[in-house]
Amino acid sequence: MYVAVKGGEQAIANAHRWLADRRRGDRDRPELEVAQIGDQLRLAVDRVMSEASLYDPELAALAFKQASGDLTEAVFLLRAYRTTLPRLAVSEPLDTASMRIERRISATYKDIPGGQILGPTYDYTHRLLDFLQLAGAEVPAAEIREEVTEAEACPQILELLNDEGLVEQEIDDGSEPADITRDPPDYPMDRAARLQMLARGDEGYLLALGYSTQRGYGRNHPFAGEIRLGQVEVEIHVDEWDETICVGEIALSECQMINQFGGSREAAPQFTRGYGLAFGHNERKTMAMALVDRALRAEELGEPIIGPAQQAEFVLAHADSVDASGFVSHLKLPHYVDFQSELDLLRRLRREHAARQAELDGTRDTASPQQEER
Amino acid sequence: MNDTSRGARQRLLALSTRERIEACWTALDAVPAHRCVRGPETGMAMLKGRTGGTGNAFHLGEMTLTRASVALDDGTLGHGWVRGRDHRHAELIALADAVAQHAEWQQKLETHVLAPLAEELAERQRRDAATAAATRVDFFTLVRGE
Numbered sequence: 001m002y003v004a005v006k007g008g009e010q011a012i013a014n015a016h017r018w019l020a021d022r023r024r025g026d027r028d029r030p031e032l033e034v035a036q037i038g039d040q041l042r043l044a045v046d047r048v049m050s051e052a053s054l055y056d057p058e059l060a061a062l063a064f065k066q067a068s069g070d071l072t073e074a075v076f077l078l079r080a081y082r083t084t085l086p087r088l089a090v091s092e093p094l095d096t097a098s099m100r101i102e103r104r105i106s107a108t109y110k111d112i113p114g115g116q117i118l119g120p121t122y123d124y125t126h127r128l129l130d131f132l133q134l135a136g137a138e139v140p141a142a143e144i145r146e147e148v149t150e151a152e153a154c155p156q157i158l159e160l161l162n163d164e165g166l167v168e169q170e171i172d173d174g175s176e177p178a179d180i181t182r183d184p185p186d187y188p189m190d191r192a193a194r195l196q197m198l199a200r201g202d203e204g205y206l207l208a209l210g211y212s213t214q215r216g217y218g219r220n221h222p223f224a225g226e227i228r229l230g231q232v233e234v235e236i237h238v239d240e241w242d243e244t245i246c247v248g249e250i251a252l253s254e255c256q257m258i259n260q261f262g263g264s265r266e267a268a269p270q271f272t273r274g275y276g277l278a279f280g281h282n283e284r285k286t287m288a289m290a291l292v293d294r295a296l297r298a299e300e301l302g303e304p305i306i307g308p309a310q311q312a313e314f315v316l317a318h319a320d321s322v323d324a325s326g327f328v329s330h331l332k333l334p335h336y337v338d339f340q341s342e343l344d345l346l347r348r349l350r351r352e353h354a355a356r357q358a359e360l361d362g363t364r365d366t367a368s369p370q371q372e373e374r
Numbered sequence: 375m376n377d378t379s380r381g382a383r384q385r386l387l388a389l390s391t392r393e394r395i396e397a398c399w400t401a402l403d404a405v406p407a408h409r410c411v412r413g414p415e416t417g418m419a420m421l422k423g424r425t426g427g428t429g430n431a432f433h434l435g436e437m438t439l440t441r442a443s444v445a446l447d448d449g450t451l452g453h454g455w456v457r458g459r460d461h462r463h464a465e466l467i468a469l470a471d472a473v474a475q476h477a478e479w480q481q482k483l484e485t486h487v488l489a490p491l492a493e494e495l496a497e498r499q500r501r502d503a504a505t506a507a508a509t510r511v512d513f514f515t516l517v518r519g520e
Contacts, residue, residue: 054418055437056458088417088439089455093424093431100499102506110513118509143508144501151503156427170429177432179420191425192432199423199434231502233385234437236419240453246385247419248457250437256426277423277434 023068037061046251046280047071051321052078053181053200055250055279072202072321079322089236092244096254096277097156099230103283106157107224108258114154119229120281157226158256158273167225167258167271187313194296194316195289199278201319203285209309210291218295218307221260222274229253229281253278255286259294264302272301380471383488387470388456390491392463398487399466406446406479408469414442414461440464446472 024031038045038061048060052075060078067073103119106112118124120142158167177192185193198206213220231249238245255276261269274294276286295309296316308314318324387395399405418436425432441455442464452472454464470487473479 050435053435055421055435058458059438082418082436085436085438086417087420087436088415088441089419091419091421093422094434096423096427100502102502103509116511116513117506118511119506120509142505144504145507146504148504148507149500151499151506158426159428170424170426172424172428172430175430177422177430179433181420181433181436192430195423195425195432196434199432233389234419234421234457236439236455238453238455240443241380243381245381245455246388247439247455248388250421250457254427273426275426279435 019068023066032065034058034061034065037064043281044069044071044074046278046282047203047285048074048078050279050282050285051075051200051202052082054078054082057280072325076322076325089238092235092237094232094234094252096228096232096252097159099154099228099232099252099254100249101151101154101228101230102251102281103229104154104226105224105228106226108226109157109161112157113160114152117154154228156256158258165268165270168273170273170275185316187316188299189312189316191293191297191300194312195275195277195293197316197319198276198289198292201289201292202321202324203282203288205319205321205324206288206292207284209295209315210288212307213291213295213309216307218298218303218305218310220272220274220291220294220303222291222294223258224287225256225258225273227253227255227283227286229283251280253280253282253286255283255290257287257290257294272297380474383470383474384454384467386488386492386495387454387467389495392460392466394491394494395463395466395470395487398490401486402482405469406473408444408446408452408472410442410465410468411445411451412441412443414440414464416440416459416461419457442468444468444472450475 035058038057041061041064042057044064045057045060048064048071049055049057051071052060052063054060056078059081060074063074063077063081064071066077101114101117101119103121104114104117106116110116161167162169175192177196178190180193180196185197189197212218214222230252232252233246233249235244235246237243253276257274257276259272259274261271272294274290274292274297276289276293278285278289292309292315295307296312298305298310299312303310305311417439419439420436421434422431423434424430437457438459439455439457440459440461440463441453442461443451443453444465445451450472452468452470452475454467454469454471456463456467470483474483
């Protein structure tokens with residue numbers, strides 16, 4: 001039986017009006033500007049861009065505001081907007097070695113060319129609530145080392161310090177990567193496609209999976225070889241000039257994880273690697289991504305698959321928050337007919353069960369009265 | 375005009391803000407009339423990363439990108455591209471590309487637009503580097519024992 005579900009237009013309109021009213025909040029206070037969000041809540045903006053898989057700080061800030069600060073909803077909004085735009089170009093691979101460094105650290109080598117640069121970090125803060133911010137205290141400007149006239153070159157540490165061949169090298173074989181936005185994911189998936197899915201994956205989910213490898217569910221002994229955050233120029237090839245041109249720059253975070261040895265009869269033991277790359281300042285995300293990337297190489301490196309983080313199809317098919325929240329949220333849609341049929345089925349099963357019981361009781365004791373069917 | 379300076383100009387204007395380009399343009403007199411022949415239109419560029427920074431390419435995600443092509447009254451074409459959704463920004467880059475193809479404009483463009491913007495970009499990047507440098511760790515070694 002089909003039951004048309006209609007009505008509720010006025011209720012929906014009023015619900016959305018109430019939502020907008022709540023979002024606006026106390027009218028005696030100034031309304032939050034999108035530009036303020038982009039400026040002062042930039043880590044939220046970066047996370048939205050990263051998981052929406054669309055770099056546009058202003059639109060990510062708008063999505064964050066529109067979603068009242070619900071990051072998953074904001075990711076959904078920006079991802080949906082993405083589908084309205086045509087693709088005009090595909091960039092040259094981003095050259096993270098030439099990044100204008102804001103932060104760059106290594107936990108494996110102390111003295112590195114270009115140095116250890118802490119950048120704007122929450123590390124080493126005491127995680128005590130700062131009540132001065134509640135009181136609206138003035139904030140001093142960042143310290144500047146005026147004598148510095150240009151950035152010192154910061155080469156990729158894993159490339160630089162590898163004369164002995166102790167660390168696995170990443171070499172471009174020129175292969176054209178899959179694009180999961182054009183071709184549906186197919187398992188087993190190669191590393192390029194896996195990295196694309198991880199790059200848009202939910203940070204909390206990747207963090208939990210990365211953590212699980214550290215706790216023993218697919219241990220791979222990681223070290224943070226290098227983490228860098230900064231600005232990278234984007235280059236595209238244009239037919240009009242038959243030339244590669246710069247169209248602007250974007251903020252990126254990158255994590256190069258060094259992990260315990262792989263080796264075989266042919267190849268000498270060497271450190272293996274996991275890689276994380278994300279839009280904006282997303283350090284935790286890139287670390288988690290690098291751990292999971294490495295875990296997903298278990299099969300390639302001949303390791304036993306004993307943890308959830310090593311199971312590619314499980315990890316990748318559930319990493320996208322838009323997919324996940326969409327399917328969970330659909331449970332709120334009217335299921336009146338579905339549920340009605342379940343009710344009918346359940347009632348029939350119970351009737352049959354009662355009848356069988358009665359039959360059994362009857363054979364045991366013919367004197368007992370039949371229970372009335374409901 | 376050779377290709378290198380064309381690419382360098384496109385880069386400089388893409389890394390400058392629209393407000394600053396516009397301010398420099400107004401300092402010029404008699405900017406040639408032009409019309410848009412394509413766009414400005416906003417779409418996306420798919421960005422590629424490299425596994426481990428040096429290995430095989432993979433698709434990282436997309437960014438918004440705007441492009442414009444303009445024609446001067448004499449038919450000279452100019453093209454511009456810029457990250458984001460600012461139509462006017464892309465149009466100004468295309469306009470600069472078009473007028474730069476005229477010898478009498480090259481010098482004016484260089485003096486009033488490109489040179490000041492290049493200086494500002496260099497200073498902005500120097501300040502960024504100097505700010506980062508202030509957070510650079512100077513290690514010293516503790517002497518144990520004695």
